[in-house]
Amino acid sequence: TxxxxxxxxxxxxxxxxxxxxxxxxxxDRTVRAIDDGVAYFYRGNSFGNNVRIFHSNGKMSLYLHLQ
Structure with a gap:
Protein backbone atom coordinates (compact mmCIF):
# COMPACT_ATOMS: atom_id res chain seq x y z
CA THR A 1 0.00 0.00 0.00
CA ASP A 28 -13.89 -9.41 6.35
CA ARG A 29 -15.58 -6.01 6.67
CA THR A 30 -18.25 -4.02 4.91
CA VAL A 31 -16.92 -1.09 2.88
CA ARG A 32 -18.98 2.07 3.30
CA ALA A 33 -19.00 4.96 0.83
CA ILE A 34 -17.75 8.37 1.91
CA ASP A 35 -20.77 10.11 0.33
CA ASP A 36 -23.94 9.42 -1.67
CA GLY A 37 -23.68 8.89 -5.40
CA VAL A 38 -24.17 6.52 -8.31
CA ALA A 39 -22.12 3.33 -7.92
CA TYR A 40 -20.70 1.11 -10.66
CA PHE A 41 -19.12 -2.30 -10.07
CA TYR A 42 -16.19 -3.48 -12.22
CA ARG A 43 -14.89 -7.03 -12.09
CA GLY A 44 -11.30 -8.17 -12.47
CA ASN A 45 -9.50 -5.39 -14.35
CA SER A 46 -6.02 -4.18 -13.27
CA PHE A 47 -7.63 -2.88 -10.04
CA GLY A 48 -9.22 -6.26 -9.25
CA ASN A 49 -12.88 -6.11 -8.25
CA ASN A 50 -13.71 -2.48 -7.66
CA VAL A 51 -16.50 0.04 -7.15
CA ARG A 52 -16.50 3.57 -8.52
CA ILE A 53 -18.94 6.08 -7.04
CA PHE A 54 -19.73 9.30 -8.88
CA HIS A 55 -20.87 11.99 -6.43
CA SER A 56 -23.15 14.97 -7.13
CA ASN A 57 -20.26 17.40 -6.46
CA GLY A 58 -18.40 16.09 -9.55
CA LYS A 59 -15.92 13.99 -7.56
CA MET A 60 -15.42 10.24 -7.86
CA SER A 61 -14.33 7.82 -5.14
CA LEU A 62 -12.67 4.50 -5.93
CA TYR A 63 -12.77 1.32 -3.86
CA LEU A 64 -10.19 -1.04 -5.38
CA HIS A 65 -8.96 -4.62 -4.92
CA LEU A 66 -12.18 -5.75 -3.24
CA GLN A 67 -13.00 -9.39 -2.58
Missing part, protein backbone atom coordinates in the same frame (compact mmCIF):
# COMPACT_ATOMS: atom_id res chain seq x y z
CA UNK A 2 1.01 3.62 -0.38
CA UNK A 3 0.41 6.92 1.34
CA UNK A 4 -0.80 10.12 -0.30
CA UNK A 5 1.94 12.09 -2.06
CA UNK A 6 5.40 11.10 -3.25
CA UNK A 7 6.13 7.41 -2.71
CA UNK A 8 8.76 4.92 -3.88
CA UNK A 9 6.33 4.06 -6.71
CA UNK A 10 5.42 7.64 -7.68
CA UNK A 11 7.04 7.23 -11.08
CA UNK A 12 4.04 5.17 -12.29
CA UNK A 13 1.55 8.01 -11.66
CA UNK A 14 0.84 11.12 -13.71
CA UNK A 15 2.89 13.96 -12.27
CA UNK A 16 4.85 11.44 -10.16
CA UNK A 17 2.32 11.85 -7.35
CA UNK A 18 0.02 9.27 -5.71
CA UNK A 19 -3.34 11.05 -5.30
CA UNK A 20 -5.00 8.40 -3.15
CA UNK A 21 -4.77 6.86 0.27
CA UNK A 22 -4.48 3.07 0.41
CA UNK A 23 -6.10 1.35 3.38
CA UNK A 24 -5.70 -2.36 4.11
CA UNK A 25 -7.80 -4.51 6.40
CA UNK A 26 -7.32 -8.24 6.83
CA UNK A 27 -10.76 -8.74 8.40
Missing amino acids: QCFGHTPYSYVYAGNFHHGLDIVDTA
Whole structure:
Protein backbone atom coordinates (compact mmCIF):
# COMPACT_ATOMS: atom_id res chain seq x y z
CA THR A 1 0.00 0.00 0.00
CA GLN A 2 1.01 3.62 -0.38
CA CYS A 3 0.41 6.92 1.34
CA PHE A 4 -0.80 10.12 -0.30
CA GLY A 5 1.94 12.09 -2.06
CA HIS A 6 5.40 11.10 -3.25
CA THR A 7 6.13 7.41 -2.71
CA PRO A 8 8.76 4.92 -3.88
CA TYR A 9 6.33 4.06 -6.71
CA SER A 10 5.42 7.64 -7.68
CA TYR A 11 7.04 7.23 -11.08
CA VAL A 12 4.04 5.17 -12.29
CA TYR A 13 1.55 8.01 -11.66
CA ALA A 14 0.84 11.12 -13.71
CA GLY A 15 2.89 13.96 -12.27
CA ASN A 16 4.85 11.44 -10.16
CA PHE A 17 2.32 11.85 -7.35
CA HIS A 18 0.02 9.27 -5.71
CA HIS A 19 -3.34 11.05 -5.30
CA GLY A 20 -5.00 8.40 -3.15
CA LEU A 21 -4.77 6.86 0.27
CA ASP A 22 -4.48 3.07 0.41
CA ILE A 23 -6.10 1.35 3.38
CA VAL A 24 -5.70 -2.36 4.11
CA ASP A 25 -7.80 -4.51 6.40
CA THR A 26 -7.32 -8.24 6.83
CA ALA A 27 -10.76 -8.74 8.40
CA ASP A 28 -13.89 -9.41 6.35
CA ARG A 29 -15.58 -6.01 6.67
CA THR A 30 -18.25 -4.02 4.91
CA VAL A 31 -16.92 -1.09 2.88
CA ARG A 32 -18.98 2.07 3.30
CA ALA A 33 -19.00 4.96 0.83
CA ILE A 34 -17.75 8.37 1.91
CA ASP A 35 -20.77 10.11 0.33
CA ASP A 36 -23.94 9.42 -1.67
CA GLY A 37 -23.68 8.89 -5.40
CA VAL A 38 -24.17 6.52 -8.31
CA ALA A 39 -22.12 3.33 -7.92
CA TYR A 40 -20.70 1.11 -10.66
CA PHE A 41 -19.12 -2.30 -10.07
CA TYR A 42 -16.19 -3.48 -12.22
CA ARG A 43 -14.89 -7.03 -12.09
CA GLY A 44 -11.30 -8.17 -12.47
CA ASN A 45 -9.50 -5.39 -14.35
CA SER A 46 -6.02 -4.18 -13.27
CA PHE A 47 -7.63 -2.88 -10.04
CA GLY A 48 -9.22 -6.26 -9.25
CA ASN A 49 -12.88 -6.11 -8.25
CA ASN A 50 -13.71 -2.48 -7.66
CA VAL A 51 -16.50 0.04 -7.15
CA ARG A 52 -16.50 3.57 -8.52
CA ILE A 53 -18.94 6.08 -7.04
CA PHE A 54 -19.73 9.30 -8.88
CA HIS A 55 -20.87 11.99 -6.43
CA SER A 56 -23.15 14.97 -7.13
CA ASN A 57 -20.26 17.40 -6.46
CA GLY A 58 -18.40 16.09 -9.55
CA LYS A 59 -15.92 13.99 -7.56
CA MET A 60 -15.42 10.24 -7.86
CA SER A 61 -14.33 7.82 -5.14
CA LEU A 62 -12.67 4.50 -5.93
CA TYR A 63 -12.77 1.32 -3.86
CA LEU A 64 -10.19 -1.04 -5.38
CA HIS A 65 -8.96 -4.62 -4.92
CA LEU A 66 -12.18 -5.75 -3.24
CA GLN A 67 -13.00 -9.39 -2.58
